[in-house]
Amino acid sequence: MELLAITLVCVFGLLFHLYNLLITKPRKLQLALKKQGIVGPQPKFLLGNILEMKKSYEAAKKIVSNGDVVDSHNCGATILPFFDQWHRQYGEVFMFSLGNTQIVHVTQPEMVREITTCTSLDLGKPTYQVKERGSLLGNGILTSNGPFWAHQRKILAPELYMDKVKGMINLVQDSALTLLNSWNNEIEAQGGIADIKIDPDLRRFSGDVISKACFGSNFSKGEEIFYKLRALQEASSRRVMSTGIPGIRYIPSKNNRETWALEKEIKALILKIVKEKRRSEAAPSDQKDLLQMVLEGATINMNTQNAIDNFIVDNCKNIYLAGYETTAVAATWCLMLLAANPIWQQRVRDEVVQICKSRIPDADMIRQMKQLTMVINESLRLYPPVAVISREALKEMKFGEISVPKGVNLWTIVTTLHTDPKIWGNDSYKFNPERFANGIRGACEFPHVYMPFGVGPRVCLGQNLAIVELKILISLILTKFCLSISPKYVHSPALNLVIEPGHGELIKMSNPVEEIVGESTMENKQKALNHNDFSSSSTTDDSRRPIDKKKCHLFNRHKPVHSILGGGKLTGDYWFVLKMDGSVADILLWRKKISGGLLAGATVIWFLFECIGYHLLTLICHSLIVSLAILFFWSNLSLFINKSFVELPKIELPEELWMRLVLLLRNQCTSAVGIFREVASGNDLKKFLYAIFSLWIVSIVGRWFSFLTLVYLITVMLLTVPFLYEKYGDQVDTYGEMAIKELRKQYSQVDEKVLQKLPIPFIKDSKQE
């Protein structure tokens, strides 16, 4: 009897709770809003307006366009079509429901300003997000509220300030070069022009950057986390349209089971990295990565190990998710817009070439890129990765004339605000970066409605890093490739937590020369020729002029000397040697001050050993004696004068540089062995004779000089011949061609009179060929 009574009380209690949750509470909130004149579409029991939204979304998705018609960019009409319709019907402020969650839609500029810049902790991230995306985001910085959020922001923010981001530029450059290298290989493999699906590659790029920024030297392990997070994100976005339906996240459906398994695996992977990091803490490093900051923050105000673990795991996931997908889609849309607008593409390319002058863009250079900034701003206006900024009133609050009851959500639709013709003018759906010529203030009447990175206290923490990534990547891509929209591209923006191309992003990419030759004017062709190679930038300096393909060049070369010497070359497996290859070319062509120093150093060494008769070991010992004596006396003298000990700087040889050197040496040795094999294989008589002749010449020259003099002469030649050849290439080419013709004549005479008469069969074959 007692048991029956308890069961009945429990059942009635549950029913009452459900009635309150599903009917009374939403009705109360709707009534409170209605009283203030806020209306909206009629919600259905349990689902609210979800079915209507789903139907409208599916209908809009069917209207897709191909690459030829990407000239109007109303992506809001495809991804959030119901808002357009409700906006027209109910005005700038209206309400709707997602399940039992009540939402007020706001696009009225003044009210938007009040909401987004509100600093009260009573306005926070919607609580339904924590429930719905708990497995993806946990209670990290993106979803948490109140003092816990403020604590997380305090820990993470300083790590993403501009001065820290400047320290990450190297890793952004490296990741960008890896991407360019892979595209270059693909284009070369397909004969100079290729349709490339850029979005997965761009995700890999931004994931790579975040992995390195987050996990430092452990970044390779971050890759596995990255793939699992992507899968978790896909599983979570499949649930977007069931947002707000109570209890649905507890049902062990296939999707939910997949989500739970991934969540567990990701947690285990992150904690494994943390464990390894703690173990290696015996040798603390000055360079703190983001994970290090999270680890230090986790120990403050946390009582249990589980709370510490959750803090670490949630924030790692949050940074990853906040940073990689958003930046990747931002880059994707920006490249799509540049591919569809060749004039802007060329404008930005010209600017980059002029600023970078054959160097890889750095912090200072990207700061000067005004045209690129305008293009990125316009791209983020038309395709903001984050479509909705949402908040929840955690207590009753007032915005303008409207009193917002506790529990009501406020949604600001970024796509609507970014394309409203009343704010941006009649061309609001067109790509026109010129509108940002005078910055954001000059572009629209209400600058605060431009919010690709949000505004106010919860503004994006990673915007500096994102902009640096975008600028470095896009500037490098434009100087290396020419972009156009592939005919196979289907323009269909889709909402999967971020706004992304629904069918992927296909861009036709080619070496700039080939592309423009095919479809544009001679003037463009000449311009593109100037941009043929990243390292051979277009400048007024005659020594860097582009190669004229019609003219005969020595050894039939069709590339500038700098490029032949390896400058900006993007092939080969060891992409990280690239930067050094570029530097070698710069040094040989006297584009770096070090060239003079090298020549002078080589001359001094040669003079000491060869002319004065100094010995290597003696020189090393004498140098060490002098430097040790100077430092010893200086340390003691400074102690005497300043009364403080002068500590000598700790010198650590950079591991990366040594790796590069060793790899470069290994590559050169491998290619030398390859050439030896090829010549020795007996297939090419001409090559064989060239090799024998060259070695014979070297053996004679070797007899005339000592080894050191020979090395010195080679150094002098390396530092003078390419430089002089680049400067006086035309004259050298003319005389060189004459000399080669003469040599060929002599060779054919020898061939006819001697070689053909020898009874060796392959000589005759080679002649026929």
Ligand code: HEM
């Ligand atoms: C183009 C790239 C990016 C875009 C468009 C973007 C956009 C945004 C937006 C709109 C918000 C604010 C959401 C709101 O107010 O509710 C935000 C927050 C945030 N973003 Fe980004 N983001 C980008 C890149 C990054 C990167 C690279 C990182 C980290 C490395 C990052 C870390 C964060 C964090 C931690 C927050 C939460 C701030 C808080 O709630 O206090 N974002 N982002």
